[in-house]
Amino acid sequence: CSEVEYGNIPLHSLGDGTCSIPLMETNQLYELSGVRTFEHVRRIPGNSLFIAQPIGRGAFGTVYRGTMQTEKAKVDVAMKALNNAVSAEADVDFATEALLVSRFHHPNIVACFGVSAADFQPSCIVLELLPGGDVKSFLQRCRSITDSLSTSMNELLDITIDIARGCQYMEEHRFVHRDIAARNCLLTSTGKGRAAKIADFGMARDVFRSEYYRRNASHLLPVKWMAPESLTEGLFSSKSDVWSFGVFLWEVFSLGCSQYPGLSNQEVMAYVGNGGRLSLPSPYCPDELYELMQHCWIKASADRATFSVVLEKLLELVGLPAVTSARLPTAADAPLPLGSV
Numbered sequence: 001c002s003e004v005e006y007g008n009i010p011l012h013s014l015g016d017g018t019c020s021i022p023l024m025e026t027n028q029l030y031e032l033s034g035v036r037t038f039e040h041v042r043r044i045p046g047n048s049l050f051i052a053q054p055i056g057r058g059a060f061g062t063v064y065r066g067t068m069q070t071e072k073a074k075v076d077v078a079m080k081a082l083n084n085a086v087s088a089e090a091d092v093d094f095a096t097e098a099l100l101v102s103r104f105h106h107p108n109i110v111a112c113f114g115v116s117a118a119d120f121q122p123s124c125i126v127l128e129l130l131p132g133g134d135v136k137s138f139l140q141r142c143r144s145i146t147d148s149l150s151t152s153m154n155e156l157l158d159i160t161i162d163i164a165r166g167c168q169y170m171e172e173h174r175f176v177h178r179d180i181a182a183r184n185c186l187l188t189s190t191g192k193g194r195a196a197k198i199a200d201f202g203m204a205r206d207v208f209r210s211e212y213y214r215r216n217a218s219h220l221l222p223v224k225w226m227a228p229e230s231l232t233e234g235l236f237s238s239k240s241d242v243w244s245f246g247v248f249l250w251e252v253f254s255l256g257c258s259q260y261p262g263l264s265n266q267e268v269m270a271y272v273g274n275g276g277r278l279s280l281p282s283p284y285c286p287d288e289l290y291e292l293m294q295h296c297w298i299k300a301s302a303d304r305a306t307f308s309v310v311l312e313k314l315l316e317l318v319g320l321p322a323v324t325s326a327r328l329p330t331a332a333d334a335p336l337p338l339g340s341v
């Protein structure tokens with residue numbers, strides 16, 4: 001099911017070609033209360049942090065699982081370390097990410113405990129540990145189990161409701177994420193009762209370096225998750241996040257398939273630009289759910305759903321037996337070909 005998820009798109013396809021990713025109208029740091037500058041990010045003494053083992057690779061270096069000793073208890077944490085050999089540019093990105101994540105306080109957004117640092121630059125961002133892995137891998141594992149009982153519509157709806165709540169919080173604070181996708185959401189556990197959280201702010205972090213973006217036209221973009229106005233005009237807003245959330249819904253209810261299989265990024269841009277949309281994520285997808293996805297994919301961003309509407313609708317769907325009793329796809333069910341709905 002997996003394909004390359006980020007790709008280059010030609011510079012001329014984005015507005016007048018002078019700016020590959022324009023600075024956001026919103027996303028100003030003052031929009032979120034609390035931490036204002038990097039100096040305000042909480043410092044954690046190095047001697048209260050203990051590294052256990054590597055659990056992932058991030059843009060700056062290894063991500064470790066470990067513990068943090070607080071006054072009262074030992075807390076499990078994830079530590080995003082900054083490689084020693086990285087550039088000054090990466091240092092700035094790293095500090096920006098720490099600042100960004102520290103400003104969110106929501107149960108469906110990964111919590112940041114602070115940074116371990118002696119002076120200005122952090123050497124490690126200390127985050128709440130989300131040991132259930134990313135949502136995309138979880139979905140693909142469920143799909144590979146052939147009896148389709150590996151998860152249920154209710155459990156999948158719960159994941160989408162969690163992420164919609166996190167997105168609604170960002171919408172309320174006029175923060176634009178730009179990269180809502182199953183790969184960027186992590187789970188508290190793989191078992192029942194899991195919660196899903198938005199955990200990767202790489203794309204939002206990068207737009208703070210506007211100068212870099214003006215120069216670096218070849219930055220990789222998540223084309224298959226992007227709204228038409230982002231693809232053609234470089235416009236990002238909460239409404240373009242809603243479009244991406246619609247694609248996230250499609251990922252969830254296809255159990256982790258790749259959308260637009262076989263199409264290049266260029267072809268997807270043409271397809272979406274001409275009004276083409278993803279077909280049903282599975283042959284069993286309830287109409288109500290697919291209608292919600294289509295509401296996220298309305299071309300005119302003003303007519304598209306808001307996250308409040310999306311959340312309300314998802315909460316409604318959890319109460320509909322016709323939705324919650326729908327079958328889930330298995331490895332034997334390919335998503336329907338494009339244009340078949």
Ligand code: ADP
Nearest residue numbers: 056057058059060063078127128129130200202
């Ligand atoms: P970057 O944005 O710097 O590329 P990510 O945030 O994607 O890095 O982190 C890389 C990997 O590290 C993730 O795919 C995930 O496996 C792991 N990881 C990151 N944050 C956490 C966390 N809070 N809890 C558990 N694992 C995490």
